[in-house]
Amino acid sequence: MKHILMLTDFSDNSWNAIRYALSMFKNIECTFYLLTINLLPSYTGAKTSVRANQEKLRKSILEQSEADLQYLLKRIEKSLPNSKHKFVTNVVYGSFVGTVKKMVSNYKIELIVMGTKGASGLKKIIVGSNTAAVLSKVDCPLLAVPENATYKKPREITFVTDFKVAFNHKMLDTLKEVTTLNNTSLSILNVLEKGKNLDDEQTSNKRFLNDSLNDLEHSFYTLSKAEVDEAVQCFVESRAIDMIVMVTKDRSFLQKILIKPTVKNISYHIETPFLVLHE
Known part of the structure; x- marks a missing residue:
């Protein structure tokens, strides 16, 4: 059983990367870990009312992300059904690289899959800061899939x-x-x-x-x-x-x-x- 981490922000770009990976490993038994990471600013020393509102916002965002992941799962099951593939959803509130590192360690991830915007969208900067950070700081193979790549x-x-x-x-x-x-x-x-x-x-x-x-x-x-x-x-x-x-x-x-x-x-x-x- 192969363990693959697929990051998503629910964009068309990340969907294309997921679709590419599922097609690439269609004949392999895999567990795919679908991960979305939510980042919110911290307010150190903020008043109690501000912290309460921040916590409420955090809870709301996590609930929406979980709902979005469940919708993504249904989309996968409808578009690319495969009895060889299992899925685990993860909604996290925290730092991007720290979260990816923890996922790689906890689930013995063998491959990370991320979407890239492509040169036309980023004016010669092919990968964004998150992808570049994962490349340099996370010890795990990474598959970067351009938005126009078709498997x-x-x-x-x-x-x-x-x-x-x-x-x-x-x-x-x-x-x-x-x-x-x-x-x-x-x-x-x-x-x-x-x-x-x-x-x-x-x-x-x-x-x-x-x-x-x-x-x-x-x-x-x-x-x-x-x-x-x-x-x-x-x-x-x-x-x-x-x-x-x-x-x-x-x-x-x-x-x-x-x-x-x-x-x-x-x-x-x-x-x-x-x-x-x-x-």
Whole structure:
């Protein structure tokens, strides 16, 4: 049984991410934890009447969120019924990252699913502050699904890496699982500055990765470009890549590709999901 955390704010964007994840794991027995987090300002030292009103507001918001989650469950059961899938609803009043960390620990979460607005909606800022915080502070794989992504059986997944990461089995198990889920081919992309070559550490890590993936169909590709996001753009578009995988330690890659890309027309962010792994 796989344990997956799906965050929702009841927007069309978060619904699309939920629908994508349910379709992606349609043949796998899963428990999905539907989580909505309510944030309210605290009034330290406020008068009793203010605290009472705040508590009443808090209770009202939590009740509405619970009702919204139950409606979401009915929508899932109607749109994507699946006897292999179980659901647990969670309505929380607290900090965003702290709540996600607690959920991951308490329920042994193996994957977090969140929706992203896409480049057109956020003017080159692909993920919002909450998603960026989860990426950097929560030790759990995260699937970021753009608002215009539609699930279809993946033909090819691309793992973008600079080979500076010491690949571990937990990380690679997630990569293998996603790749084998639909018998998908895996392309491993490295972007090098012109005139540069892999150093000894990178070469060793590449060799280890190749050996670890020997039971999967995979290929290595190297592009020489000044800008990482431009190279990924070209690769993804030329091969019609269905998903991009990265590792959090590749900070420069994450920053250039997922957080604040410099390429003007970053179309792959509109439709291509990102799976971010942790070292």
